[in-house]
Amino acid sequence: MYFSGNYNYLEYTTYTIKIVSKKGDYYMDDHRYDSRWTTEELSKSYLEGVRAAIPLVQTQFDLIVKLVSGLNPDIKTVMDLGCGDGVLGRLILDAFPECHVDFVDFSRPMLDALKTKIESTDRTSIYKLDYSNPDWVNDFNDKSTYDLIISGFSIHHQPDSRKRQLYDELYHLLNHKGLFLHLEHVSSASPALNEIFDDYFIDHLFIYHQSVNPAVDRDEIATKYYNRPDKMENILAPIDIQCQWLRDIGFSDVDCYFKVFELSIFGGRKL
Numbered sequence: 622m623y624f625s626g627n628y629n630y631l632e633y634t635t636y637t638i639k640i641v642s643k644k645g646d647y648y649m650d651d652h653r654y655d656s657r658w659t660t661e662e663l664s665k666s667y668l669e670g671v672r673a674a675i676p677l678v679q680t681q682f683d684l685i686v687k688l689v690s691g692l693n694p695d696i697k698t699v700m701d702l703g704c705g706d707g708v709l710g711r712l713i714l715d716a717f718p719e720c721h722v723d724f725v726d727f728s729r730p731m732l733d734a735l736k737t738k739i740e741s742t743d744r745t746s747i748y749k750l751d752y753s754n755p756d757w758v759n760d761f762n763d764k765s766t767y768d769l770i771i772s773g774f775s776i777h778h779q780p781d782s783r784k785r786q787l788y789d790e791l792y793h794l795l796n797h798k799g800l801f802l803h804l805e806h807v808s809s810a811s812p813a814l815n816e817i818f819d820d821y822f823i824d825h826l827f828i829y830h831q832s833v834n835p836a837v838d839r840d841e842i843a844t845k846y847y848n849r850p851d852k853m854e855n856i857l858a859p860i861d862i863q864c865q866w867l868r869d870i871g872f873s874d875v876d877c878y879f880k881v882f883e884l885s886i887f888g889g890r891k892l
C-alpha cells in the first residue's frame with residue numbers, strides 16, 4: 622500500500638511535514654518504522670541503556686497504579702501491548718495480585734528478556750504477535766474481555782491512521798469499565814520545545830550512565846542520542862489529537878493524566 626504525502630496531509634499537517642522532511646513519501650508495505658525492534662541490538666541497547674534512564678519513571682508507575690485503583694480496581698484480565706521485557710505488566714502483576722497478564726510483543730529478543738523476569742505462573746501468558754496488522758486481533762476473538770490494556774512507548778512507530786485504528790481495536794477488546802492506559806512518546810508542540818525535551822532526556826541519560834560508569838562523557842551521550850538508529854522510526858503525534866481520537870471512538874474519562882514534554886500518560890475507559 623502506498624501512502625503519499627497528500628494522504629498524510631489530509632490526516633494531520635504538522636505530522637506530515639515531519640514525515641516527508643525525514644523520508645519523503647511513506648511506503649507502508651516496503652518500509653516499516655518498527656521492524657528494528659526485532660533485532661538483538663536495539664532490544665539490548667533499550668533495555669540496558671535507555672529504559673532505566675527515562676525521567677520520572679517512579680512517578681509514572683505510581684500514577685498508573687493510582688489510575689487503575691481509582692477507575693477499575695478489580696482488574697482480573699490485563700494486556701501489556703508492545704510489552705518489551707514486561708516492565709508495565711510486571712508492575713500491574715505486583716500491584717494487583719488477582720490479575721492475569723497477557724504480554725504481547727513481536728520481538729523475540731524482547732520476549733526472551735521478559736521470560737527471564739517473570740516466574741512461569743498461571744498469572745501470565747505470552748503472545749508473539751505483530752499488531753501493525755489489523756489481523757492481530759483474531760488471536761483474541763474469543764476473549765474480548767480485558768479489564769485493562771496498558772501499552773508503553775510502542776505504538777508511536779505506527780502511522781497515525783494505524784494508531785487510530787488500533788485504538789479502536791483496543792476499545793473492542795475491553796470489557797465494560799475496561800481501561801486503556803497509554804504511556805507514550807508524543808510530539809512536542811514546537812521545534813523549540815522539542816529541543817528542550819532532547820536536552821532534558823540527555824541530562825537523564827547522562828545521570829543514569831554516570832551511575833554505571835563515572836567516566837562517561839555527556840557530549841558522547843548526546844551524539845549517540847541524536848544519531849540513534851531508531852530515532853527515524855518515531856512517528857510522534859500530538860497528545861490532544863490522540864485524546865480526541867479516543868473520545869471519538871467512545872472512550873470515557875479521556876484525559877492526559879501526565880505529561881512532561883514528550884512523555885505522557887493518556888487513555889480512557891469503556892463505559
Ligand SMILES: C[S@@+](CC[C@H](N)C(=O)[O-])C[C@H]1O[C@@H](n2cnc3c(N)ncnc32)[C@H](O)[C@@H]1O
Nearest residue numbers: 655658703704705726727728751752753773775
Ligand atoms: C520502546 S519498547 C517499550 C517496551 C515496554 N513497553 C516499555 O515500556 O519499556 C517498544 C516495544 O514495542 C514492541 N513493538 C513495536 N512494534 C510492534 C508491533 N508492531 N507489534 C508488536 N510489538 C511491537 C517492540 O518490540 C518493543 O518491545
